[in-house]
Amino acid sequence: MPSRSLCVFTRDLRVRDNPALVAACDSPDVAALFVIDDRIVGDGSQIANRLQFLNESLVNLGASLHAIGLELMIRRGDWASSVAIVVRERGVEVVHVAHDGSLIAVRRVKALRAAGERDGFSIVAHPGITVVAPGTLATGHGTPYQVFTPFYRRWLAAEWRPPLRIPENRAAMQASQGARTPMNQPIPIAAVPAIELARGGETAGLAALREWAESRLVGYADGHDDLAADATSRISAYLHFGCLSPLEVATRLRDRPGGEAFARQLGWRDFFHQLLASRPEFATVDIRSAGTPTGGAGEEFERWCRGETGFPLVDAGMRQLLREGFMHNRVRMVVASFLTKDLDISWQLGARYFMEHLVDGDVANNQLNWQWVAGTGTDSNPHRIFNPTRQSQRFDPNGAYIHRYVPELRTIAAPTVHDPPDDVRHFVGYSEAMVNHAAAIAHYRIRRASDVNGRL
Numbered sequence: 001m002p003s004r005s006l007c008v009f010t011r012d013l014r015v016r017d018n019p020a021l022v023a024a025c026d027s028p029d030v031a032a033l034f035v036i037d038d039r040i041v042g043d044g045s046q047i048a049n050r051l052q053f054l055n056e057s058l059v060n061l062g063a064s065l066h067a068i069g070l071e072l073m074i075r076r077g078d079w080a081s082s083v084a085i086v087v088r089e090r091g092v093e094v095v096h097v098a099h100d101g102s103l104i105a106v107r108r109v110k111a112l113r114a115a116g117e118r119d120g121f122s123i124v125a126h127p128g129i130t131v132v133a134p135g136t137l138a139t140g141h142g143t144p145y146q147v148f149t150p151f152y153r154r155w156l157a158a159e160w161r162p163p164l165r166i167p168e169n170r171a172a173m174q175a176s177q178g179a180r181t182p183m184n185q186p187i188p189i190a191a192v193p194a195i196e197l198a199r200g201g202e203t204a205g206l207a208a209l210r211e212w213a214e215s216r217l218v219g220y221a222d223g224h225d226d227l228a229a230d231a232t233s234r235i236s237a238y239l240h241f242g243c244l245s246p247l248e249v250a251t252r253l254r255d256r257p258g259g260e261a262f263a264r265q266l267g268w269r270d271f272f273h274q275l276l277a278s279r280p281e282f283a284t285v286d287i288r289s290a291g292t293p294t295g296g297a298g299e300e301f302e303r304w305c306r307g308e309t310g311f312p313l314v315d316a317g318m319r320q321l322l323r324e325g326f327m328h329n330r331v332r333m334v335v336a337s338f339l340t341k342d343l344d345i346s347w348q349l350g351a352r353y354f355m356e357h358l359v360d361g362d363v364a365n366n367q368l369n370w371q372w373v374a375g376t377g378t379d380s381n382p383h384r385i386f387n388p389t390r391q392s393q394r395f396d397p398n399g400a401y402i403h404r405y406v407p408e409l410r411t412i413a414a415p416t417v418h419d420p421p422d423d424v425r426h427f428v429g430y431s432e433a434m435v436n437h438a439a440a441i442a443h444y445r446i447r448r449a450s451d452v453n454g455r456l
């Protein structure tokens with residue numbers, strides 16, 4: 001057993017069910033570290049929502065680690081070099097880290113392994129970011145799954161590891177480490193985060209999950225698309241930063257009433273993570289071609305970003321994103337379809353904008369969902385179109401979701417609110433519809449058919 005270990009937290013910011021932490025705590029001398037990776041954070045102005053959430057998560061993690069006798073060190077810079085410096089300073093023999101298949105994580109762990117070979121320390125990667133580790137499940141041909149349903153069947157049937165307990169309090173053993181430095185805002189943020197952002201951290205995540213599971217899980221299968229009810233769990237950011245263990249969440253909830261439909265969504269998360277881990281280029285390039293979009297980053301794109309398209313449900317979603325750093329899944333699909341099909345603008349532009357604002361912004365989930373909606377991804381029906389008005393009538397029949405986010409329309413009742421006539425729009429100061437949906441989709445279909453056929 002190594003006498004000195006280092007647990008490097010990345011996007012596993014929790015003490016419950018954390019295999020890397022548990023393994024590190026097998027050593028008599030353990031240090032805990034988080035590195036603010038300059039490559040991800042930059043000056044912080046582009047991703048203020050996620051940084052705010054990360055700050056709160058780190059403060060909470062620091063307190064939880066303190067309660068079990070560990071002090072969380074925070075360093076900033078190049079990730080691998082920063083870890084290697086701490087290894088040297090503390091005479092660490094083994095570094096424990098959560099396995100992460102994203103390109104940036106793979107590269108930095110490779111750089112750390114090179115440093116380990118040079119300096120004589122080892123690195124052990126542990127599961128913890130997904131329910132089933134990427135690469136574990138493969139098709140009959142031994143290749144990663146690119147179709148969800150067969151993946152999901154295997155995923156449900158796979159043997160999941162049991163969730164782990166919080167390590168024992170080691171205060172007595174490590175008393176020599178001295179008093180904890182209180183953290184306030186570990187990462188300075190150069191921009192103002194969204195006003196109604198969820199609070200970060202394992203404690204907040206557990207509280208939110210418990211409250212939601214007690215009251216809403218049972219109705220999840222039928223109610224998750226009811227936009228006015230806002231009935232989904234909203235745990236995506238906690239999962240992204242690892243404040244909650246996806247394995248623990250899935251294990252505890254899957255057999256409860258409503259749990260199967262909920263676990264299926266966690267299956268989607270694992271599906272996209274394993275796909276991106278096997279094909280990192282899918283974060284930027286089409287999985288299957290849909291030809292070259294005719295729209296670009298001009299005024300039409302800006303109107304979509306601001307939520308001024310004149311389609312009430314699209315505008316409500318885009319304004320929810322600005323206000324909360326969050327958007328309901330159904331509305332994400334509607335606004336993404338509107339951008340890529342009605343406006344014929346590339347999914348990459350929309351995905352980048354989402355990544356700037358979403359508190360749960362996650363390359364695997366975001367980019368591969370964008371590809372799914374754009375018809376370049378894993379959807380078995382790539383020609384699917386979301387009609388924004390019909391989606392609004394069906395999933396927000398009373399207009400309550402629209403009223404919540406589009407103040408100009410608060411006095412307009414359903415069904416008029418789904419597509420107000422021009423004089424009503426004018427009277428309340430709401431935008432005209434920026435395109436005719438039927439004509440825009442006809443144009444998109446012709447463009448796509450000729451583009452894609454032209455390439456055959």
Ligand SMILES: Cc1cc2nc3c(=O)[nH]c(=O)nc-3n(C[C@H](O)[C@H](O)[C@H](O)COP(=O)(O)OP(=O)(O)OC[C@H]3O[C@@H](n4cnc5c(N)ncnc54)[C@H](O)[C@@H]3O)c2cc1C
Nearest residue numbers: 232233234235236265266269329332360361362365366369
């Ligand atoms: C265009 C687009 C972009 C998206 N970008 C992101 C993103 O950056 N980060 C992100 O976490 N999710 C993303 N999603 C998936 C989904 O919209 C969110 O996970 C969900 O809305 C989060 O809300 P919730 O936690 O209340 O979900 P719930 O309905 O309560 O679901 C529970 C969990 O299952 C997972 N999940 C649910 N739906 C999906 C899905 N379609 N794909 C993958 N995982 C899913 C999430 O981790 C979620 O927290 C995107 C979807 C679309 C259509």
